[in-house]
Amino acid sequence: MQHFPHLFSELKIGKRTLKNRIITSPTGETMPSFDGSISTQVVDYYTEKAKGGAGAVTWGILAVEFPRGKTGDVKNRADTPKVIKDMNRMAESIQRYGALFIPQLFHAGAMTTAEAAEGNLPACVSDKEVEHLYISRYRKAGPMHELTTEEIKEMVQKFVKAAKICQRAGADGVNIHCAHGYLVNQFLSPDTNARTDEYGGSFENRIRFGIEVIEGIRKAVGPDFILGARIPGREWVTNAMTEEECVEFARRMEKAGCDYLDVSAGLNMSQAKVIETEVYPQGSKLDYALPIKAAVSIPVGTNGMLRDPQFCDDLIREGKVDFVLMARALICDPYWPQKASEGRVDEIRPCISCNDGCMGRVRLGYHLSCALNPVAGRETHLSKVLKVQDPKKVAVIGGGLAGMQAAIVAAQAGHCVTLLEQDNQLGGQLNLAHVPPHKEKIKEARDWFIAELARQKVEVKTGEKVSLQTIEALKPDSVIVATGAVPIDKLPIEGLENTVQAWDVLRGDVTIGENQKVAIIGGGIVACEVGQMMLGKNNQVSVIEMLPQIGGALEDIHLTDLLIEFQEKNVAVYVNATAKKVEKDKVVFEKDGKEEAVSADVIILSVGQKSAGTELVKELRAAGYKTIVAGDAKKPAKFVNATLDGFYAGLDV
Ligand SMILES: Cc1cc2nc3c(=O)[nH]c(=O)nc-3n(C[C@H](O)[C@H](O)[C@H](O)COP(=O)(O)O)c2cc1C
Ligand code: SF4
Numbered sequence: 001m002q003h004f005p006h007l008f009s010e011l012k013i014g015k016r017t018l019k020n021r022i023i024t025s026p027t028g029e030t031m032p033s034f035d036g037s038i039s040t041q042v043v044d045y046y047t048e049k050a051k052g053g054a055g056a057v058t059w060g061i062l063a064v065e066f067p068r069g070k071t072g073d074v075k076n077r078a079d080t081p082k083v084i085k086d087m088n089r090m091a092e093s094i095q096r097y098g099a100l101f102i103p104q105l106f107h108a109g110a111m112t113t114a115e116a117a118e119g120n121l122p123a124c125v126s127d128k129e130v131e132h133l134y135i136s137r138y139r140k141a142g143p144m145h146e147l148t149t150e151e152i153k154e155m156v157q158k159f160v161k162a163a164k165i166c167q168r169a170g171a172d173g174v175n176i177h178c179a180h181g182y183l184v185n186q187f188l189s190p191d192t193n194a195r196t197d198e199y200g201g202s203f204e205n206r207i208r209f210g211i212e213v214i215e216g217i218r219k220a221v222g223p224d225f226i227l228g229a230r231i232p233g234r235e236w237v238t239n240a241m242t243e244e245e246c247v248e249f250a251r252r253m254e255k256a257g258c259d260y261l262d263v264s265a266g267l268n269m270s271q272a273k274v275i276e277t278e279v280y281p282q283g284s285k286l287d288y289a290l291p292i293k294a295a296v297s298i299p300v301g302t303n304g305m306l307r308d309p310q311f312c313d314d315l316i317r318e319g320k321v322d323f324v325l326m327a328r329a330l331i332c333d334p335y336w337p338q339k340a341s342e343g344r345v346d347e348i349r350p351c352i353s354c355n356d357g358c359m360g361r362v363r364l365g366y367h368l369s370c371a372l373n374p375v376a377g378r379e380t381h382l383s384k385v386l387k388v389q390d391p392k393k394v395a396v397i398g399g400g401l402a403g404m405q406a407a408i409v410a411a412q413a414g415h416c417v418t419l420l421e422q423d424n425q426l427g428g429q430l431n432l433a434h435v436p437p438h439k440e441k442i443k444e445a446r447d448w449f450i451a452e453l454a455r456q457k458v459e460v461k462t463g464e465k466v467s468l469q470t471i472e473a474l475k476p477d478s479v480i481v482a483t484g485a486v487p488i489d490k491l492p493i494e495g496l497e498n499t500v501q502a503w504d505v506l507r508g509d510v511t512i513g514e515n516q517k518v519a520i521i522g523g524g525i526v527a528c529e530v531g532q533m534m535l536g537k538n539n540q541v542s543v544i545e546m547l548p549q550i551g552g553a554l555e556d557i558h559l560t561d562l563l564i565e566f567q568e569k570n571v572a573v574y575v576n577a578t579a580k581k582v583e584k585d586k587v588v589f590e591k592d593g594k595e596e597a598v599s600a601d602v603i604i605l606s607v608g609q610k611s612a613g614t615e616l617v618k619e620l621r622a623a624g625y626k627t628i629v630a631g632d633a634k635k636p637a638k639f640v641n642a643t644l645d646g647f648y649a650g651l652d653v
Contacts, residue, residue, distance in 0.1 A: 400428020
């Protein structure tokens with residue numbers, strides 16, 4: 001029986017047919033080699049998505065001019081025939097599984113830096129010091145070069161050349177990136193285009209570059225090659241394209257030769273509108289696709305927070321869009337399409353929109369991965385857990401994220417695994433992390449790991465404090481200690497007895513009412529999330545942080561939104577501030593060599609965590625057990641570290 005029959009029905013795009021309505025939404029993933037040549041890592045990452053059942057695989061932001069046209073550390077490129085050999089290998093690898101291969105062509109324009117452009121001056125549409133211009137804000141990064149009319153015509157040809165390179169490499173089509181604030185979008189938007197020649201001013205002039213790119217490519221590649229575009233449906237900046245302009249641009253793109261349109265949103269000043277946080281609803285960009293779908297006759301797709309097969313199937317059934325694009329859902333579980341198609345929806349590993357392992361890592365210059373799926377970006381070595389020749393008896397102590405991940409992988413490798421958790425329920429810190437506003441998906445993730453333990457036939461024992469004797473009774477060959485962390489509670493601060501621990505607030509052991517003054521000592525991730533919880537209760541929140549900034553290791557997009565929320569809700573943030581003394585109704589702290597104080601009805605302590613279980617590790621090792629320490633028990637860190645560490649521990653038993 002075919003589950004979700006609308007989602008898994010064929011779709012004609014141009015002269016080609018997609019086997020289903022699922023296209024992987026493009027991701028720039030920092031995996032090619034330093035010169036932009038295609039690595040096995042990148043081939044394997046995208047092949048996994050094809051294997052997982054997507055109808056087409058889009059590869060993100062290949063620069064048509066290199067290095068000036070690239071952004072950040074993403075080195076994907078299609079400017080030179082030198083990439084053809086490896087791109088062809090990639091095309092074959094993806095097409096083998098019945099998926100179409102569609103690279104996305106782009107030029108960063110002003111949305112880069114001289115450093116990312118390797119010493120070249122970034123190209124921009126307008127370099128005027130016009131107050132409203134987005135570019136005026138962006139150019140703080142350094143000087144830029146305003147393209148001359150002649151150079152714009154050459155730029156059109158760079159797109160054409162890159163499309164032909166992709167065609168020669170065996171791709172099924174290309175997607176032209178006209179959204180997210182990159183060069184084509186910079187021409188389109190009045191917020192970035194103040195030109196006075198034929199490429200600026202009127203709507204007709206602003207769309208000219210994009211239209212010429214499409215017409216030029218269509219002429220060069222012929223009618224059989226798929227030509228699509230990611231276009232803005234809404235820009236979320238002050239001086240944005242109007243909705244009517246977005247719709248009219250879509251019509252003109254169809255006329256120019258586009259086979260499909262993928263409607264996105266956002267200039268980069270509004271990153272969360274592009275790569276949404278968990279605050280946004282499923283199908284968050286759908287509203288911008290609807291008027292475009294009504295205005296054109298080529299297939300139209302939407303992206304953004306699409307997570308649930310039924311939701312996607314309904315979109316197709318109701319004719320709202322013709323296809324869906326998913327980025328993070330398929331990073332978290334590339335087998336989403338296959339599992340959905342077979343009705344195994346509960347086996348889909350749910351993306352929690354944390355951005356930590358995917359965009360968060362890309363921003364740090366690391367390769368893309370996933371907080372819940374450490375195989376992402378590491379497919380070459382990790383996608384298949386091989387069965388071992390000599391299965392062992394393995395005890396995993398601790399049923400948090402690292403412990404569950406370790407147990408799952410050890411069981412997949414064929415070991416006989418027992419997982420011991422002292423709490424009455426599995427999940428560890430996942431049980432706290434899902435409590436703050438909008439974090440409900442974390443509960444789903446916890447439940448997925450618990451269900452996966454059962455699927456892998458891991459024996460689970462909860463509610464039992466583990467000692468050396470417990471392990472001796474089990475007689476394991478190897479022990480994985482993933483006992484997590486506990487909050488730090490000893491500090492050189494007088495009067496700590498007047499505080500409550502953030503974890504106790506999250507656990508519900510301490511209830512804080514409404515309309516109170518709440519001071520939080522510590523400004524890391526947990527502290528800020530507890531702060532958000534407190535704001536939800538109409539409390540007046542103060543945060544006292546030793547470091548120069550709050551948010552700790554919070555991923556960029558979340559951090560931006562958090563800072564905006566704190567500012568809007570008048571949170572008093574004290575940075576470079578060291579708490580010295582806590583009294584019943586105030587916190588005294590030192591800032592810039594001076595003593596200050598904030599008054600409070602409740603004072604929450606949230607100053608980080610320390611590893612738990614270190615004594616047990618010593619005892620196990622002294623007793624001769626092969627003992628691997630994983631996750632927070634080794635070093636308190638984030639989910640993305642816990643799953644990877646757990647994965648390796650499970651392999652290394
Ligand atoms: C790590 C990462 C890289 C991305 N790179 C690109 C890109 O190269 N081109 C693009 O058009 N969108 C890019 N996006 C945006 C996604 O394609 C998608 O539009 C967005 O993440 C929202 O969809 P989702 O909720 O399915 O992730 C990227 C997103 C992520 C998370
Ligand atoms: S890192 Fe987070 S947001 Fe990114 S794919 Fe994984 S779960 Fe989703």
